[in-house]
Amino acid sequence: MKEFVLYTGCTTPVRLPAYEASVKIVLAKFGITLVDMKDANCCGAQYVESVSHTAFAAMTGRLLAIAEKMDMDILAICGACSGSMKTMKHELDNNKKLLKEVNEVLAEEGLKYTGKVEVKHLLQIFQEDIGYAAIREAIVRPYRGIRLSAHYGCHVTRPEEIVQVDDAENPKIIDKIIEIAGGTAVDYVGKTRCCGGPMLGIDAELAGKIGRDKIENIRNENVEGIITACAFCDLQLTQVQIGDDASDQDKIPVMTLPQFLGPALGVNFSSLGIELNRINPQAILQG
């Protein structure tokens, strides 16, 4: 049995608790236990990162150190958090001066990061720790060919040589799981492009344009739903279909990967928080 410490990040527990619940239930089905990281702080992605690299290093370094004290590797389910922790781990593991500076602050509360901890994104757990064969075996209620498009999340797959999740230019993990669960994975123009989420704090109008561009590219393929692996992307791709500037065309349901996979594994809808989805995903669930 494998164990990870779950770092939820800021967004998931408040804006997308159904994702957190589905991750826990679906991974438990495969014998993976998650322990919540207690007394955590924001990783500092994007905002703190933009104003002080050292402050960012200390905040993310503290998360790595907490996991090291717990003697467990970290599971991140948000692209921003997995991106920060993976890139900062890479930097701390290769920059002794920065590591020393971070550890000096951490020492004040008895923490230390030495490089032992690994950071994994959810997609890696499915591909590396569970494996496609075990997922295939666990499917009890396969989908009947429903057409779905995957959105991976920029910080989930890039920079490829550091994060080491999938092929950054041609990601396949979500697509493979869609197919294993009985769906039909459908490619679309601009699959690896950003959802626009990181632009929200700077220019909401541009963020909306970028998100809607992606939705239209997906709509052109006549799919029934979008499957995500990042809380931020999931919320953004939903919001751009609901907000004031949304088109009046039919909304395309957006679901996180574990929420999509759960029903195929026999998990009931309510424990996956399906009713909390802002765009009703019944079209997917009946497919």
Place this chain on the structure above:
Amino acid sequence: MSKLDKTNEHEEHTPSSSFSREIEKEPGGADIQHCIQCGMCTASCMVASVTEKYRPRKLIQKILLGMREEVLTSELPWLCMTCRQCEERCQEDVSLAEIFHAVRNIAAREGYIPVGVQKVVDTVMEDGWMLKDGYSDFIEDDRDDLGLHTDLGWNNEFVKKIKKRFIDGGNKK
């Protein structure tokens, strides 16, 4: 049209590398001089595709030319989503996300931070996380229904210490 786009095309520039050397010394800025100005970044950029004001290649060019004041006081370095699509395709392995982080760090130290960014930084450095105010009773009920713990237990002591040590100190420059 932004200030950065108003460069007089007839003016002869003598590239001054003093600003790019400054960027080189910042974390993330080391590769700036590797840029060959091919424009793959702008061609790959989603932000550039939805607004004419943002052209990442041009912005890097301004840095290479040493237009320090213009770059630091502009909103443009903050428009990069750090999606890293461009760096995945850059033949010289230049990371614009990292370079713009370096630019932003310098701009922040000199007091140029967009309001939206400052607000989030202030919140995170006070509460320890981003969404304390957004965590309503309704959401607490949803979490309870889902069998999730409702006390999120974020630590705010550490960020306060970090702010004092690395952010407030930095602004005094």
